[in-house]
Amino acid sequence: MDTLKPSALTTELLNTGQSGVPLVICSEAPRVRKRIESAGYQEVKINKELSKRLLDIPKEDRPKRVEKALKGMLNYHVPIFVTDFEMLFDPRYEIDVLRFFCEKARIINVAIKWPGQFTDGKLTYATPEDPDYHEFDCNAYQIRIVQ
DSSP states (O other): OEEEOGGGOOHHHHHHSOTTOOEEEOOOOHHHHHHHHHTTOEEEEHHHHHHHHHHTSOGGGHHHHHHHHHHHHTOOSSOEEEEOOGGGGOTTTOOOHHHHHHHHHTTSOEEEEOSSEEETTEEEESOTTSTTOEEEEGGGSOOEEEO
16 A cells, blocks of 8 residues: 555556556545646546446345446446445445456546544444454555645
8 A cells, every 4th residue: 555645646656656546536636636637637526326227136146236237337448436335335235346346447547535544554434343344454455645
């Protein structure tokens, strides 16, 4: 895991310097989004589109088919900036969200807007009391955190 400041997000890094490593955006700095957009990243909002795709699948089959539907959705050939993906943390789906985006980053440049917290080398989503709570040890993944 590497940690970057928003000022390190140069066009060169965004276009060529990722080497298959996703950027996990934990910064609220407006310049981060502007730099990602100006580098040609396509924003992909997952929740609404994935929900639509899953409606055609019987409820009992959704956990087995959600990852395939997600992969079909993200069949892009341009860099992507992923937002609105909270539904992936649903425990029924059993998706390792960070691993999924690491795999996608081997094909195209990926930046994700983290919907939780980054503290002490860990990314979290929700609170421990919530059923969809997740904690990720960032050292177990090859990612770059922008904070």
